[in-house]
Amino acid sequence: MAYYYDFGPDSTEVSNGYTKVTAEDLYAPERGYGFTESSHVSALKRDEEALTGDFCIPFGSTFLADVADGNYIVTLTAGDAYAPTHTTLKSNGERSVLPDIHTVAGQYAREMFAVNVRGGQLKLSFGGLAPRVNVLEIVPSKEQVTLFLAGDSTVTDASEGGFPFSGWGQQLQRFFKHDVAVANHAEGGRSTKSFISEGRLDAIMKDIKEGDYLFIQFGHNDQKNDEERHTDPSTTYVEYLRKYVEAARSRQATPVLITSVHRRYFDASGKLTDTHGAYLDAVKQLAEEEGIVLIDLAAKSKLLFEAEGPDGTKSIFLWGERGEWSNYSSGVRDNTHFQERGGLRIAELVVQGIRENDLQTLIMYLR
Known part of the structure; x- marks a missing residue:
């Protein structure tokens, strides 16, 4: 209707x-x-x-x-x-x-x-x-390409009243013409494991179809120690990632693996500290072994964050002084999540990866 x-x-x-x-x-x-x-x-x-x-x-x-x-x-x-x-x-x-x-x-x-x-x-x-x-x-419309996103709080849409918090997936639609619809299923606090156990991949599977895409970025919460979320980078993390890949391929959709975007931690020399370690290597190895499209967002965000430096990245991450934002009236110092400007800049890196991987069905509909 x-x-x-x-x-x-x-x-x-x-x-x-x-x-x-x-x-x-x-x-x-x-x-x-x-x-x-x-x-x-x-x-x-x-x-x-x-x-x-x-x-x-x-x-x-x-x-x-x-x-x-x-x-x-x-x-x-x-x-x-x-x-x-x-x-x-x-x-x-x-x-x-x-x-x-x-x-x-x-x-x-x-x-x-x-x-x-x-x-x-x-x-x-x-x-x-x-x-x-x-x-x-x-x-x-049933003719559009749907770009599904599976991920955590660095990808998700902000809840109402969450301004200026923004996941990069929240900003992605603005880069596409009306021929591509972004379906952002990412949810804060989820890992590859808990996303599936809560039925969120099943929800994607109800709608994904031939010609669609599934972008997959996890890792932040796979590192957590609780049983509901933790995965091991050399074993269970890869096993769960394979489930997303197999799910997309079973519908003739294209899976795209994305390495975890970095957190804002710098050493004394101004170089970014890698807090994801083996989880990044696991994604890249799986992509190579299975011939899966890879967007190395870890590498891209490292270049961006080091170029901006410890002070410049405060305008990317969710940093604000007391009274600067009504939703964080006491101030905020968040080195994991993004404000709108940051979500937009990370989304630009994802679009850059789309171009580099020659994903023509998406490229032709970029604004």
């Missing part, structure tokens, strides 16, 4: 096949769509054009739409007949999909992006200096 929303004042006409959304339309389950709050949302009519002549101004607001799980192509029309606009958009909470949409007065941008919905609801969070939403079209 497709969903078509025309935003603007209640007094304006609605185009055939579209549902009118006003600034006062708060989300309710019986309605199935609406804004999470309306105190910062307003609506205006500029002219008589059916779809572009009116709009809502969703300043710092989130629009919800109840939709079936699956992949969608979402088309946003944004613009204003009288004024320049600047709109940013995140999907499913904090996932950046359209970072900067600029229009001049009288211009209308029509931007398309992909989204993978799980949990029966699409969340679109608007920002920007002068945001506008004229039209939203949400159309299901």
